[in-house]
Amino acid sequence: MKLVFKAIAAAVMASASMAGFAALNDSSSGANASVLWTIYDPASGVSYTKDLNTSISSMLTALNDGAATSISLASFSPDANLQSFLGSVSDQSQLYFNIVSAGKEGIPVVGEVLSSVATGAPAPTYINDQVKNMMGSTDQFVSAINSLAGALPAGGSVIAQPTDGYANLGGGFGTSFATKATGFSNAVSLIGGTGDFVLFSQSSALARNSTNPAVTTELGRFTVSFDNQSQSLQIAAAVPEPSTYAMLGLGLVALGIASRRRSAKR
Numbered sequence: 001m002k003l004v005f006k007a008i009a010a011a012v013m014a015s016a017s018m019a020g021f022a023a024l025n026d027s028s029s030g031a032n033a034s035v036l037w038t039i040y041d042p043a044s045g046v047s048y049t050k051d052l053n054t055s056i057s058s059m060l061t062a063l064n065d066g067a068a069t070s071i072s073l074a075s076f077s078p079d080a081n082l083q084s085f086l087g088s089v090s091d092q093s094q095l096y097f098n099i100v101s102a103g104k105e106g107i108p109v110v111g112e113v114l115s116s117v118a119t120g121a122p123a124p125t126y127i128n129d130q131v132k133n134m135m136g137s138t139d140q141f142v143s144a145i146n147s148l149a150g151a152l153p154a155g156g157s158v159i160a161q162p163t164d165g166y167a168n169l170g171g172g173f174g175t176s177f178a179t180k181a182t183g184f185s186n187a188v189s190l191i192g193g194t195g196d197f198v199l200f201s202q203s204s205a206l207a208r209n210s211t212n213p214a215v216t217t218e219l220g221r222f223t224v225s226f227d228n229q230s231q232s233l234q235i236a237a238a239v240p241e242p243s244t245y246a247m248l249g250l251g252l253v254a255l256g257i258a259s260r261r262r263s264a265k266r
Helices: 006-017 027-032 056-063 080-087 128-149 162-167 169-173 242-265
Strands: 034-041 046-055 070-075 096-105 110-118 157-160 194-201 215-227 232-237
Touching: 027 056, 027 096, 027 128, 034 056, 034 128, 034 169, 046 056, 046 080, 046 096, 046 169, 056 096, 056 110, 056 215, 080 157, 096 128, 110 128, 128 157, 128 162, 128 169, 128 194, 157 162, 162 169
Parallel strands: none
Antiparallel strands: 034 046, 034 096, 046 157, 070 232, 096 110, 110 194, 194 215, 215 232
8 A cells, every 4th residue: 555644644734723733642532632743862762752742543544655756754842852862863864753542432432553664574464452451551551651741732842861760762662662573673773774664453442352463454555755954754655656657558568469470370
């Protein structure tokens, strides 16, 4: 599926008409759960987290749009926290990030976790209980960020030190939802990274179905570029190169010629 973010841009603009978040929304907010972007520096153990000022529902609408355009996921005014964070990094090529949100949608209402995943990293199917645990881990991360930031405002950011526990990507939340999703990593390289978005959804909210298989949906590949000066994160569809279309065209021509030759021999 091709990936597009034009709906996200609209969602970010529309979010201004919503009441500004008094704090980040966890999964109890359902479709309005916040989407977070977090960068981690493994050398220092310090992380930076920003509220992308959109909801899991708006993000999923964009991911399922199906068009093939290139547009910014998040674009914001110079962020003092991000500038401070990047200024303290010795090697930006070692930075990695994730985008994550946990919410609840559907009838009946079921839990879901949206996450970035590095290209080629496994995205296995878990059971309903594991998705519930991933949601709980995400909610704990959101709560810790809120506590650290004193209720993070819409579009706000915060820097977490190794001593800040669960608010710090490396020290708490980690790259596998604090070991709640063993074998899965949601980390993507910030510099030239490529990845996919994956949605983990419970197949049922009923407690007696806790061991039933959950649903894993791959939502599309993206490429990442980060502009330090404009402080914008660009996530774009992985559109085939022109040469790929050219080769495809030559292949179709060859198939047409072969088909005509077979018809002429009959």
